[in-house]
Amino acid sequence: MSKAKTISLTVGAFVAGALISLHIPALAEKEAKPGLPIDELRTFAEVYSAIKQGYVEPVEDKKMITNAISGMLSNLDPHSAYLDADAFKDLQVGTQGEFGGLGIEVGMEDGLVKVVSPIEDTPAYRAGVKAGDLIFKLDETPVKGLTLSEAVKKMRGKPKTPIKLSIIRKGETKPIELTLIREVIKVQSVKSKLVEPGYGWVRVTQFQENTIAELAKHVAGLYKDGNKLNGLVLDLRNDPGGLLHGAIGVSAAFLPPDVKVVSTDGRTEDAKQEFKARTQDYQRGTKEDPLKLLPVEAKNVPMVVLVNGGSASASEIVAGALQDHKRAVIVGTQTFGKGSVQSVLPLPGNTAIKLTTARYYTPSGRSIQAKGITPDIIVEESANGTAAGAAMRIREADLDRHLTNDRDKETPKAEPKPQAKTPAKSGKDKGGKEESEDELPPRLEYATKSDYQFQQALNLLKGLQIMQNKAQ
Structure with a gap:
């Protein structure tokens, strides 16, 4: 334990979760805890001895x-886990936005791997893997009996090697089998474009080491050649989270200096922290401010933030901060609701444990845990309502053993009324399946005419511009 000098915080989903070193004293260095439960440990020792002496096969x-440690952690909550050497390495590599595998954010449900969201431009995304899919077999290995770490390890592997996924999908009578070819997954953290004169779109797909600097570069690109923005859409849909300091930096890009962005609270003093829109809270390992290229106009440009059920953790920190400070209008659907903080404690043998140590809160003190961010304006994913894939999307509150929201009763927030929906025009496709005329395509191209939520966000920005012009 003495080699563990720091604890790191993770605020993302299982696969996308990433490290942020905050130089917090290691757990081993804290004051001594009360005595050990002798009776329970004696029982543990008796079970251990019984297995060693009588199990049908020898067990190392x-x-x-290792199994005992893994069991202790996995039974606490969905995000605490034991990380073997490979899993710990994968977690560290994931912060750089490049890793080998299929490109799926996953959780566990009833012993099966459940897809939270496929990552854009990856083998899983291109093959048509959907949110809500249940993976019950990996090649010929049943998922039942595997831990989530073991299942993820099997899905990862050398690039250009195949793996067969056997999937149960709601609405399908037979299992679906897909053969995917593993790739080096390179997640582009930030994307942007000028959708039309005066209106820009910036999408953060995942919060990585370079996200803050990339955001500044992309926003600066929207202002190049003397362009003036009348409105900006910050798209956080299906962003599963990532680095905490990335969320603080993205928030700081659009907020006044030194205002509160997020706070954390747990049982130890180290877990009680407050982070503000200031360089020292988001800068990591560089002498220069990663937001140095950000145009000053970005601080005041009218903004809409797009979110949905796939917006988790770091995404929710940003949306919550901009909402509480009334800097942007939040549009979309209820977010995922991951409001817990994981500390990563390195152990001997290049292994580690990932332990939930705190909850995080928006500037006004709201806990997002198991609830999420409620949009100011609810806009479903199509004109007829939520698309079929989105309806099957799981949230934090759906996960077994999830933490409760400790401040929900103290700070209730009324649910906005959803916009009126036009009745769907149903029919049958060529295969005889029921379909909706306005249902979203399987793979939505963001910030296009077919992107219903984006178009509504753009209309809102234009309406705000008209109102502003009348007021002048």
């Missing part, structure tokens, strides 16, 4: 201890 001590 290392395997038994």
Whole structure:
């Protein structure tokens, strides 16, 4: 334990979760805890001895201890876990936005791997893997009996190697089998474009080491050649989270200096922290401010933030901060609701444990845990309502053993009334399946005419511009 000098915080989903070193004293260095439960440990020792002496096959001590540690953590909540050497390495590599695998954000449900969201431009995304899919077999290995870490490890592998996924999908009578070819997954953290004169779109797909600097570069690009923006859409849909300091920096890009962005609270003093829109809270390992290229006009440009059920953790920090400070209008659907903080404690042998140590709160003190961010204006994913894939999307509150929201009763927030929906025009496709005329395509191209939520955000910005002009 003495080699563990820092604890790191993670605020993303299982696969996208990433490290942020905050130089917090290691757990081993804290004051001594109360005495150990002797009776319970004696029972543990008796079970251990019984397995060693009587199990049908010999079991190595290392395997038994590792399984015991893994069981202790996995039974706490969905995000605490034991990380073997490979899983710990994958977690560290993931912060750089490049790793080998299929490109799926996953969780666990009833012993099966459940897809939270496929990552854009990856083998899973192109093959048509959808949010809500249940993976019950990996090649010929049943998922039942595997831990989430073991299942993820099987899905990852050398690029250009195949893997077969056997999937149960709601609405399908037979299992779906897909063969995917693993790739080096390079997640482009920030994307942008000038959708029309005066209106820009910036999308953060995942919060990585370079996200803050990339955001500044992309926003500066929208202002190049003397362009003036009348409105900006910050798109956080299906962004599963990532680095905490990335969320603070993205928030700081659009907020006044030194205002509160997020706070954390847990049982220890180290877990009680407050982060503000200031360089020292988001700068990591560089002498220069990563927001140095950001145009000053970005601080005041009218903004809409787009969110949905796939917007988790770091995304919710940004949306919550901009909402509480009334800097932007939040549009879309209820977010995922991951409001817990994980500390990563390195262990001998290049392993680690990922332990939930705190909850995080928006500037006004709201807890997002198991609730999420409620949009100011609810806009479903199509004119007829939520698309079929989105309806199956899981949220934090759906996960087994999820933490409760400790401040929900103290700070209730009324649910906005959803906009009126036009009745769907149903029919049958060539295969005889029921379909909706306005249902979203399987793979939505963001910020296009077919992107219903984006078009509504753009209309809102234009309406705000008209009102502003009348007021002048």
